[in-house]
Amino acid sequence: MKRPPCCDKLNVKRGLWTAEEDAKILAYVSTHGTGNWTLVPKKAGLNRCGKSCRLRWTNYLRPDLKHDGFSPEEEDLIINLHKIFGSRWSLIAKHLPGRTDNDVKNYWNTKLKKKLQKMGIDPLTHKPFSQIFSDFESMSGRPNARHHQILPAPSCLTQVPAGSDSRVDLIMKPVMEQVHENFTAENHLSWPQYQVINQEVMQLQQYQYVLSEVTSSCSSSSSPTLTQLNTQQSDGPLLPSPFIAWTGDSISHQPFPTGNVLQKCEGDLQDIVSSSSIDYASDMAKQALPNTPVDTMACENEAKWGKPGYLCEGAQALESHFGQGSSCFGSFTDAILAMDSKMRSELFPEFLDGLLDY
DNA sequence: AAAGTCTACAACCGCAGATCC
DNA sequence: AGGATCTGCGGTTGTAGACTT
Known part of the structure; x- marks a missing residue:
């Protein structure tokens, strides 16, 4: 059943707040404190939704807020x-x-x-556009199998995306077909192969992103959206390019090969992180701390929509700390991020500081 | 000077987890 | 235990003022 609206939207005021309304909120909070916002409009004499009052307070009226520009x-x-x-x-x-x-x-x-x-930096990946191009151009070669683990080829490599007649698609289609041709024979991949292919797909998507930016800025007609280029998505929110195409479907159900995450933290980090799915991250967090609440929403989002952008960046931070290859897809990061935030800060107090140095 | 466009940011929306009763 | 309510969150929309044509 759908949740009913929090207030009668037809009969409450909306839009910008006046100084008088602000004064009423401030007067109310100074005597009653915050909380129970649904009662605030009535008690403070405001014809506003309680939620609106709460937002006005938390985003604007709170005394501890800075209102000057960002340094x-x-x-x-x-x-x-x-x-x-x-x-x-x-x-x-x-x-x-x-x-x-x-x-x-x-x-x-x-x-x-x-x-x-x-500055020539992609705000999504924080990488220079030039690097995205050069990475893509230098994309070649296949890794030697180093691990026994066998993974199914990603669906984005076994299906050429449905075409559109956009300019970007016309340019990208041959490239996608080439990748498809190169890898489609590999129904199953060793882990290192998988890593490289995933990186290549990511680069391809970044390339698509840049290309679409360039073509749309050169054209006044409606620009093609990246979603047109990507592999089929299940229904759900559209994610920003370039990561949208990575569904994660083909990698989210592999058995995670390691045991207790905390033990492994001290041991072979590379093995710990040789997993790419938030499902594993969730498992790892649960294994490490059986009674710890896990941020299931984050896990689900990751598993459902494959939103690995920030996690990949976290993985890079791990690489810089623990050496090349220490994080494949950032699953160690995932695991820590998937933990309840309080528990995480207790167990890994230096974790964020370490990443901030990155 | 007027109309159109852009920018900054305030405010809203819907969802989901947490908490209350 | 479970439904109702509260709260937090991220994405999106609305709007006033600045800027351009």
């Missing part, structure tokens, strides 16, 4: 944290005293994203 230090911090967390604005905002998730999100969308693009 260069804050900018740098947001960029670094976005590299790690992606669009987890509330997590990012926790590292910026006096700023709300809404502030950070708006600042990113209006300023920082464009700033990075002007």
Whole structure:
């Protein structure tokens, strides 16, 4: 059953808040404190939805909020944290005293994203566009099998994406077909092969992204969307390019090969992280801490929609700390991120600091 | 000067987990 | 135990003012 609306939307005021309304909220909070926001409109004499009152307070009226512009230090911090967390604005905002998730999100969308693009950096991957191009161009060779683990080929390699007649698609179709031809014979792949192929697909998607940006900026007609280029998605929210095409379906049900994550933390990190699915991450977190609540939503999102962007960046951070190959898809990062945040901060207090140095 | 466009950011929406009763 | 309510979150929309044509 669908949840009923929190208030009668026809009879409550919406839109910008007036100074009088702000004063009523402030007066109410100063005497009653925060909480029970559904009662606030009535008690404070406001013709507003309780939720709207709560948002006004948390995003604007709270006395601990800063209302001045972002400093260069804050900018740098947001960029670094976005590299790690992606669009987890509330997590990012926790590292910026006096700023709300809404502030950070708006600042990113209006300023920082464009700033990075002007600097030639892809705001999604935080990699230079030039590197994305050169990585793609140098894409060649196949790894030697080093592990016994056999994985099914990703569906995006065994199915050439459905075509559209867009300009980007016309350019990319031969490339996709080439990749398809190269790998389609491999119904099952060893783990190292899988890694390389996944990287190539990611690069391909990044290439598509850049290409679509370029063509859309050169054309006044409606630009082709990246989603047209990607493999079929199950129903669900569309994710930002370039990661949208990676469904994760073909890798989310492999048995995870390791035991207790904490033991393995001290041991062979490479084995720990040789898994790519958040399902494993969830399993790892559960194995390590049987009675620990796990952020199931994060796990589900990862498993369902394959949203590995920030996790991949986390994986790179791990690589820089623990050496090349120590994280394949960032599953160790996934595991830690999948833990309940309180438990995570207790067990891995240095974890985020380490990533921030990255 | 007027109309159109862009920018910044405030506000809203719906979903989902947490908490209450 | 489970339904109702509260709260937090990320994505999206609305809008005022600045800027351009």
